[in-house]
Amino acid sequence: MTIIRRPADIPSSEITAESAYIARREFIARAGLLGAAAGAGLLGIGCRAEDARAERGAGHVADSAGGTVASQDKLNSYEDITSYNNYYEFGTDKSDPKDNAQQLRTRPWTVAVDGLVKKPKSYAFDDLVKPYKLEDRVYRLRCVEAWSMVIPWQGIPLRDMIARFEPLPSAKFVAFTTLLDPQQMPGQRRRVLDWPYVEGLRMDEAMHPLAFIATGLYGKPLPNQNGAPLRLVVPWKYGFKGVKAIVKISFVAEQPRTTWNIAAPDEYGFYANVNPEVDHPRWTQSRERRIGEFRRRETLMFNGYADQVASLYRGMDLRRNF
Amino acid sequence: MLTAWRSSLGADQIRDTEIRTGLWTLRFLAISLAVTPARQLTGLGTLARYRRTFGLFSFFYACVHLLTWTWADTNFDLPFMWKEIVKHKYILVGMLTFLLLLPLAITSTKGSIRRLGGQRWNRLHRLVYAAAVTGTIHYLWAVKKDTFFPVVYFVVFALLLGYRVARSRGPAWSLRSRTAA
Numbered sequence: 205m206t207i208i209r210r211p212a213d214i215p216s217s218e219i220t221a222e223s224a225y226i227a228r229r230e231f232i233a234r235a236g237l238l239g240a241a242a243g244a245g246l247l248g249i250g251c252r253a254e255d256a257r258a259e260r261g262a263g264h265v266a267d268s269a270g271g272t273v274a275s276q277d278k279l280n281s282y283e284d285i286t287s288y289n290n291y292y293e294f295g296t297d298k299s300d301p302k303d304n305a306q307q308l309r310t311r312p313w314t315v316a317v318d319g320l321v322k323k324p325k326s327y328a329f330d331d332l333v334k335p336y337k338l339e340d341r342v343y344r345l346r347c348v349e350a351w352s353m354v355i356p357w358q359g360i361p362l363r364d365m366i367a368r369f370e371p372l373p374s375a376k377f378v379a380f381t382t383l384l385d386p387q388q389m390p391g392q393r394r395r396v397l398d399w400p401y402v403e404g405l406r407m408d409e410a411m412h413p414l415a416f417i418a419t420g421l422y423g424k425p426l427p428n429q430n431g432a433p434l435r436l437v438v439p440w441k442y443g444f445k446g447v448k449a450i451v452k453i454s455f456v457a458e459q460p461r462t463t464w465n466i467a468a469p470d471e472y473g474f475y476a477n478v479n480p481e482v483d484h485p486r487w488t489q490s491r492e493r494r495i496g497e498f499r500r501r502e503t504l505m506f507n508g509y510a511d512q513v514a515s516l517y518r519g520m521d522l523r524r525n526f
Numbered sequence: 527m528l529t530a531w532r533s534s535l536g537a538d539q540i541r542d543t544e545i546r547t548g549l550w551t552l553r554f555l556a557i558s559l560a561v562t563p564a565r566q567l568t569g570l571g572t573l574a575r576y577r578r579t580f581g582l583f584s585f586f587y588a589c590v591h592l593l594t595w596t597w598a599d600t601n602f603d604l605p606f607m608w609k610e611i612v613k614h615k616y617i618l619v620g621m622l623t624f625l626l627l628l629p630l631a632i633t634s635t636k637g638s639i640r641r642l643g644g645q646r647w648n649r650l651h652r653l654v655y656a657a658a659v660t661g662t663i664h665y666l667w668a669v670k671k672d673t674f675f676p677v678v679y680f681v682v683f684a685l686l687l688g689y690r691v692a693r694s695r696g697p698a699w700s701l702r703s704r705t706a707a
Contacts, residue, residue: 280537288537296672298536349670351538396672467671486670488610495537499601 277344280353282422284495289429290347291448292396293382293389300391301429308388308449310433319379319455322370329433333419335368336360341416343439345446346478346507350487353495357437358420363411371407375455379404379462380436380447397463403436403447404460404474408516414439414509417450440506440513442476473526477517478507482526540598547591548620548668552661552679554584559658559686566693578634581654585631588624616667619660626657658683 291301313329338358346352366378384400386392392399409415416437419426426432431448438445444464454460464472471485480490480503491500506513517525535542558580565573600607611617630651632638639647662683666676 284537292671296670298538351541394674483613486614486616486668488613491606493538493540498540498598500599 277342277354278496279342279356280495282424285353285355285421286427286429288353288495290349290443291391291429291431293391293399293401293449294429295391296396302427304390305428308428308432310428310449313433313451315434315450316452317369317454318452320372320375320457321455322372332365333360333434336364338419341418341437343414343416343437344507345437345439345443346492346503348442348444348472348476348484348487348489350489350492350500350503351495352492352503352507356422357416357418358423359416359418359434359437361413362415362417362436363413365417366410369453369455371455374457376407377404377456377459378407378410379452379454379456379460380450381452381454382447383449383451398466401447401463402460403445403462404456405438405445406459406516409438412513412516414512440477440509442472442478444472445476475517475522475525477513477522477526478503478505479522479526480505482523540594543594544591544599547587547594548665551584551587551591552658552665554580554587555654555658555661556679556682556686558584559654559683563686563689582631582634585627588627592624616664619667620664623657623660623664626653626660630654630657655687658687 287302288298289301290298291305294301294304311329314326315329315332316324316326318324339361341357341359342354343357344352344354371378380403382401383389384392386399405415416439417434418431418437419434421427421430426435431446431450434450435448436446436450459474462474464476465474478489483489489503492503493500504510558577561573561577561580565571596602596607600610611621630653633642633647633650642650662676662679665679666673669676
C-alpha cells in the first residue's frame with residue numbers, strides 16, 4: 205500500500221511570519237462576521253504566540269505543516285459555516301440545524317469522562333476548558349457528500365485534553381457521545397439514526413496534534429448549529445467523524461460502534477479518512493465542491509494532511525479500512 | 527430575480543438547484559397525472575386542457591435539472607460524466623427517466639397526436655408511468671439516509687397509478703357507477 209505523497213513541502217522560510225500572522229488574526233477579528241478579507245490563512249495550524257504550550261505544539265506541527273500552507277484556500281464566510289450544516293439531531297436539511305438548534309441549552313453542561321482512565325469524572329464545561337489556552341486552527345473540512353469548507357476554529361488540542369484524563373495503557377480507542385435529548389433535539393424524535401450519535405478514534409489518532417476539540421469559530425463561541433458547546437474536529441477525516449455537543453468521552457479497549465457505520469456499514473467506515481481513490485456508492489470522492497466556488501476541485505489524500513497523518517496508517521489497506 | 531433565487535438557496539447553490547429542480551420535475555409529473563382522476567371525479571372537463579401544460583412544466587424542470595448537473599456541476603466534462611453515470615446507479619436511473627420523458631415532450635403537440643393516431647399516441651404516453659417510477663427511484667437512491675419524502679412521492683404515484691388500475695378493472699370500481707348504484 206503506497207500512500208499518495210503531496211507535492212514537496214514549502215520551505216519553512218515561506219511560512220507566514222508569526223508577527224504577520226498575528227496582525228492578520230487581529231485584522232480578521234476586526235473584519236468580524238464578514239471575514240471576506242480573510243485571505244490565505246495558515247492552513248493546518250495556527251497558534252497564539254503568547255501560549256508556551258501552543259508554541260511547542262506549533263513547532264512540532266509547523267515543521268511538517270509547511271506543506272499545508274495553501275494560498276488558494278480562502279476562509280469560508282461565517283454565514284456559510286453557520287447556515288449549511290449536517291446535524292441530524294436538528295433535522296436532515298442543511299438549513300435545519302440553524303433553524304432548530306437555537307433553543308439548545310449549552311449551560312450548564314457536563315462532560316462525563318469514563319472507561320479506562322485513571323480518574324473517571326464528570327466535568328462542568330467551564331471547568332473542563334478552563335486549564336487550557338484556546339488555540340486557533342484553520343482547517344479544511346471535507347464532507348463525505350463531496351463538498352468542503354475552510355473554517356477558522358478555536359479550541360483545545362484533543363491530546364492536551366486527553367493527557368489530563370490520564371487514560372490507562374489498555375485504552376486503545378476513545379469514543380465520543382452526543383447529547384441525547386429529543387426534547388431539545390427534535391431530529392432525535394425520528395429514528396433516522398441510532399441515537400445518541402457516537403463517534404470514535406483510535407488512540408494514536410486521538411493523540412495526533414491535528415485532532416482538535418473546538419469550542420469556537422471566527423473568534424466567537426461555537427454556535428449551536430456547529431456543535432456547541434464542544435465538538436470534535438479531525439481534519440483528515442470526513443466531516444461526520446466530527447461529533448457535536450459532546451456529553452461523554454469514553455476510553456475503551458475495543459473499536460467502538462459508531463453511528464454512521466451502524467447505519468450503513470458498506471458506506472461509512474470507522475476510519476473515514478478522506479481518500480479520493482475510494483468512492484462512496486453515492487458520491488465520487490476524487491473531487492469536491494468548495495462551498496463558494498463554482499468548479500469542483502480535486503480532493504487531496506487525507507484532505508491534504510497526508511504529510512502529517514499518513515504515517516498513522518502505514519501498512520494498512522485503506523481500501524478495506526475505508 | 528436571479529438574486530432572489532440565489533439568496534433563497536443555501537451555501538451550496540448548485541446542489542440546492544439540483545434538488546429543487548428535481549423535486550419540481552416530480553411534483554409537476556404528479557400534478558399532470560392527477561388531472562385525469564380529478565376530471566373524472568369532479569366532472570370538470572375543462573381540466574383536461576391543462577394536462578399537457580403540467581407535463582411540459584415537468585419536462586422543463588427535468589431539463590434545468592439535467593443542465594445544472596451537466597453544466598454547473600460537472601462543467602461538461604464528458605469522460606467524468608460518463609464515469610459518474612455508470613458508477614452511481616441513481617444517476618443512471620435519472621438519465622433513464624429523462625430519456626423516458628423526452629419522447630413525450632417531443633410528441634406533445636396536436637400535430638403529433640394527429641400523425642401518430644390517438645391510440646398509438648396514448649400507448650406511447652403510458653411511458654409517463656414508467657418515468658414516475660424511475661424518477662422516484664432516482665430520488666430515493668440519491669437521498670443519504672432520510673427517505674421520508676421519497677416514500678411520500680412513492681405513495682402519491684402509487685395512488686395515482688392505483689386509481690387507473692382500479693378504474694380499468696371495470697365500472698364496479700369507478701365512483702360514478704357506485705353513485706349510480
